[in-house]
Amino acid sequence: MATSNTSRPKVVITRDLGPEVMPLLLSRADQDIDVVVWDQGKPCDRTWLLENVAGSSALVVLRTDKVDAELLNAAGPQLRVVSTMSVGYEHIDVHELAKRNIKLGHTPDVPTEAVADISVMLSLMAGRNARETMTIVNNGQWPEYNWAPFLFCGRQLSASKSSPTRVAGFIGFGRIARATLMRLVPFGITDCLYTSNPLSKPNPSRDSQIATDLHLRSVRRVDLQTLAEQSDVVFVLAPGGEETANIVNEEFLKKMKRSAVLVNASRGSLVDSDALVKALREGWIWGAGLDVVKGEPRIAADHPLVKEPRCIILPHIGSATIETLLEMATLAINNALMAIFDKDMPASLDLSAYSKK
Amino acid sequence: MATSNTSRPKVVITRDLGPEVMPLLLSRADQDIDVVVWDQGKPCDRTWLLENVAGSSALVVLRTDKVDAELLNAAGPQLRVVSTMSVGYEHIDVHELAKRNIKLGHTPDVPTEAVADISVMLSLMAGRNARETMTIVNNGQWPEYNWAPFLFCGRQLSASKSSPTRVAGFIGFGRIARATLMRLVPFGITDCLYTSNPLSKPNPSRDSQIATDLHLRSVRRVDLQTLAEQSDVVFVLAPGGEETANIVNEEFLKKMKRSAVLVNASRGSLVDSDALVKALREGWIWGAGLDVVKGEPRIAADHPLVKEPRCIILPHIGSATIETLLEMATLAINNALMAIFDKDMPASLDLSAYSKK
Structure with a gap:
């Protein structure tokens, strides 16, 4: 050659x-x-x-x-x-x-579409206890469970009678975030909140155009606190680097809904792993789906996030199709x-x- | 009381x-x-x-x-x-x-929305090697993998430049199937094929209305062979019982695309487990996502489907939210x-x- x-x-x-x-x-x-x-x-x-x-x-x-x-x-x-x-x-x-x-x-x-697919997949898996329930089957423990009405019960991404409004929150609102949002619309997502680089200009007319195009009630740029408090699912899809390091920290996680899930498909540096362990262990949030983890790929089997049953971790396969x-x-x-x-x-x-x- | x-x-x-x-x-x-x-x-x-x-x-x-x-x-x-x-x-x-x-x-x-959510989740998980890759992380093996361009590479549900058309096939086309189809539209699904109870009347005008409403190129009732041959993802969402037993058998699986995935979120009886093991082992299809398995919940750890790394099995949690x-x-x-x-x-x-x- x-x-x-x-x-x-x-x-x-x-x-x-x-x-x-x-x-x-x-x-x-x-x-x-x-x-x-x-x-x-x-x-x-x-x-x-x-x-x-x-x-x-x-x-x-x-x-x-x-x-x-x-x-x-x-x-x-x-x-x-x-x-x-x-x-x-x-x-x-x-x-x-x-x-x-x-x-x-x-x-x-x-990679936009492939990463948006993984983001939706992780939000579903984190809500529906995919890791815990798959492990039960793979370990041969399914026969030990007697059927009961609320057995293996998770949180629903889709809208329902009891939760007719569903709010998706995005930390970072670039192409991948918008491709993820589009996919969520037929699940009954009604509102979109996002945070952006504080140095960038707000663009309310673009936002209301997106809301109109996707038939959403609202698309709004908000502060981190509002995003944490109001979102049913939070997607971290912002660039890495110093400005965004640990943007999801204890303070943020404590403000999230107990029924909400967190998805990170951008860079591990954005989420404080120790804070997330605490949040999962103490039930501040329902679950988490991570395609990236701080310190990857050096994540051992006894890493505290790996030990959390409601934490889904994938080995950075966002674009791997x-x-x-x-x-x-x-x-x-x-x-x-x-x-x-x-x-x-x-x-x-x-x-x-x-x-x- | x-x-x-x-x-x-x-x-x-x-x-x-x-x-x-x-x-x-x-x-x-x-x-x-x-x-x-x-x-x-x-x-x-x-x-x-x-x-x-x-x-x-x-x-x-x-x-x-x-x-x-x-x-x-x-x-x-x-x-x-x-x-x-x-x-x-x-x-x-x-x-x-x-x-x-x-x-x-x-x-x-x-349960329509909850089962449609699980169906989409399983189609993504089966395509993206979710079980294999999660297991690598949970076992602490991630550090052993050197990054390579096609590492952990899966199949993409979304449309792409090389696959601009995407066909979703449904065995059974009731409420849950249609709720699943709706969710797939923003992933770039372009065509929908389905099979129905042979005793029911075709309804082409309803089908073309669905196609118009969802901006699809086509929604067509076809025979099983066409469905198997042309679908990129096949969803089994039909009632159980004798008429549908083993409707997904060796013949069906052999006709499927090698890049396609199979999802069953209805009843275990519709899929011949032995045939599916063969299909996965010999690469007739890419992967499978099952919320139901014949003989459940008596599925042991050495069940041949449990041993297939590209087979995702959940313990019948379709409606469990x-x-x-x-x-x-x-x-x-x-x-x-x-x-x-x-x-x-x-x-x-x-x-x-x-x-x-």
Whole structure:
């Protein structure tokens, strides 16, 4: 696969992305491009990469690959584009890219639907005691339970005669939050509350448009306290980082309804794990569904959240669907190919803010 | 609580239904009714019931109580109503009720939303490997997994660029199926297929009305083979009984898409468990989500379905939400009270077909 013909632009890719996507590159190998693939089925070795990146025009990376000055120097001045198969780019030194006038491609928006699906799934699982009840069956304990009217009884996400109004609360109200909200409408959600970055401007006319489009009684930006107090389900779908660290803390959890559930499908840093353990143990809330946990993946079997039966924990699988990952892989490769042939990249980041001339 | 004043109609109830519902009866006890409650927190003892039912005007029962000629004889000719806190009435001899002109109340429709919620939850869980991935976290194995692009990868319920059309198939197309379909619309479901009792008349104009209302490309009644072949997710939501036994068998499962999931939230009898084990083991389908299993609750830890990692099994919790059960309990008591005071019962069954005069 690897050749060193200098007349063709060289593309280095740090993972074999499988038979459905790789032909996008490999079918052109030795024709209009050269292709070098790390095909070991494990994260790309740094030494190998530093060696093989030399002379490349495009570098396709994953979130496990650190792209820094050292790597860019090893690549050489002909490098035109770094394309990452990820939404975020914390692993990439954007200042170094901007300084060298190297383009950056990423894969925004693609995981929206997959993460919205997981958010709805977690809200249902947390309300309906999915973990406790599955464990009973899997351990062979079902026969020990005599049927009784309120056996295994959970909380209902859907509206009901006794709870005709249902309020969904969102910490962060970007694409994924709105895709989640859309999915909740036929469950009988009547009102939507959300909090946003305090520096962003309120947008009541957009909010009332969303309410109209989705046939909701209201979509309102509120403070955290109101969100906690009034929501039947709270979704944490905001960016990580210092500003949002522990935004769901003891104070927040204590204000939530005892019948409510908490879902986090964004970053573990937003939820104070100790506070959540307390909330579950003492019944401040009904349950929790987490796709992310602070300190992941180093979550041991005796982690206090793992020991809470009403806490559902998934190993960060929000975007992990075949459909979404193939689309991300395809987009990452196309970003690289378009850039080296001077065509418009389908999804590039504007780095002009980072270049200090 | 129990008195024997013969001037007041006596209500016998076979379970203490809890502090939110029982006041409906108990607040009237010794005023306009007498109330006798089995309050032992376990299924009502038959000997106790045969003794205490004597002289009653209303009998409120659960699906664990057998209502037959012996019990009705023990009650006496003044019994006016049997009210069951259940949708089904397999535990009640309706011929004996009809013969004696005793009314029958039940609680139809109430669990629709709760079961539709569970159906959506199971379809997501089966596609997204919820059981396998939760088990990895709960066993403390998450740290052992190096991140890789397709790690823990599942199938996406939502539409995507590579799968812009999504077909939901329903075996049985009653209230619960239609409530489930509604919930799937914002996931990007484009088409709905269903099968019905072959004796029922097709209703294409109703179907096209549903399609219009839900903005679907099509809602079509088809044969089982077409349903199996074309659906991305198959929901089994039909009545039990001989006509539907093993309707999902080897032949059906072999015709399903390898990427599809099967959900059963109706009765275990509709799915051939051995065939489903084979289908999961050999990859005929992606996964399964079951709220009911043939032979339940006698499902041991070494049951072959329990041993399939892509098979989610819940212990028949479809209607088990606080909201739904309180509504069912309230309706069961109101059915009894209305009948003894000669008012319209909110939900009674017409037994005229069973009375042979």
